[in-house]
Amino acid sequence: AQSVAQPEDQVNVAEGNPLTVKCTYSVSGNPYLFWYVQYPNRGLQFLLKYITGDNLVKGSYGFEAEFNKSQTSFHLKKPSALVSDSALYFCAVLGRGGYQKVTFGIGTKLQVIP
Amino acid sequence: KAGVTQTPRYLIKTRGQQVTLSCSPISGHRSVSWYQQTPGQGLQFLFEYFSETQRNKGNFPGRFSGRQFSNSRSEMNVSTLELGDSALYLCASSLTGDPNSPLHFGNGTRLTVT
Numbered sequence: 001a002q003s004v005a006q007p008e009d010q011v012n013v014a015e016g017n018p019l020t021v022k023c024t025y026s027v028s029g030n031p032y033l034f035w036y037v038q039y040p041n042r043g044l045q046f047l048l049k050y051i052t053g054d055n056l057v058k059g060s061y062g063f064e065a066e067f068n069k070s071q072t073s074f075h076l077k078k079p080s081a082l083v084s085d086s087a088l089y090f091c092a093v094l095g096r097g098g099y100q101k102v103t104f105g106i107g108t109k110l111q112v113i114p
Numbered sequence: 115k116a117g118v119t120q121t122p123r124y125l126i127k128t129r130g131q132q133v134t135l136s137c138s139p140i141s142g143h144r145s146v147s148w149y150q151q152t153p154g155q156g157l158q159f160l161f162e163y164f165s166e167t168q169r170n171k172g173n174f175p176g177r178f179s180g181r182q183f184s185n186s187r188s189e190m191n192v193s194t195l196e197l198g199d200s201a202l203y204l205c206a207s208s209l210t211g212d213p214n215s216p217l218h219f220g221n222g223t224r225l226t227v228t
Contacts, residue, residue: 043219
């Protein structure tokens with residue numbers, strides 16, 4: 001069975017500071033990993049994905065994520081936070097060989113303080 | 115290109131009733147997935163359809179069912195509603211259902227069961 005853990009319910013960061021939203025996963029074999037963002041009263045929007053190759057993945061809106069196989073982690077990062085980044089962030093995993101039965105984490109609320 | 119459209123946006127039903135939710139995927143997308151989102155559980159996978167066939171199913175009771183039509187539009191039905199079915203139901207489409215094609219989410223249907 002595959003699973004995702006987002007250990008922080010909420011992350012607070014000052015505008016202009018770097019941000020990190022943590023994610024660890026468990027899956028058989030090599031994973032597909034994703035980050036999605038959800039703004040209030042909206043569906044989720046795709047930010048970035050790791051399929052294979054470079055461990056550092058760049059995505060939308062200046063976000064990036066680092067795949068660490070030994071620590072089974074896929075933390076989301078941004079060098080300089082904006083107030084408009086405040087939203088709910090979801091990490092997701094899919095084991096290879098499966099169709100779209102993606103497992104999502106419970107979400108981390110990011111609050112960027114002006 | 116129009117995004118994923120879910121109707122209705124809001125629904126209020128009473129226990130014991132049934133409900134049908136509709137999802138129109140992005141034009142050309144053949145895979146449609148459904149998720150239930152609640153504050154305590156996060157996103158839970160319901161099922162995924164591709165070319166009118168259910169390929170994957172989550173761990174939900176048989177009261178939850180779905181179908182996909184030849185134009186890729188999908189419906190989800192919940193019978194004998196329970197209070198615990200109150201949630202945001204999200205539909206997501208992708209080109210092939212393959213992990214290389216990310217999920218595109220609709221804005222959801224907010225179901226309240228009283």
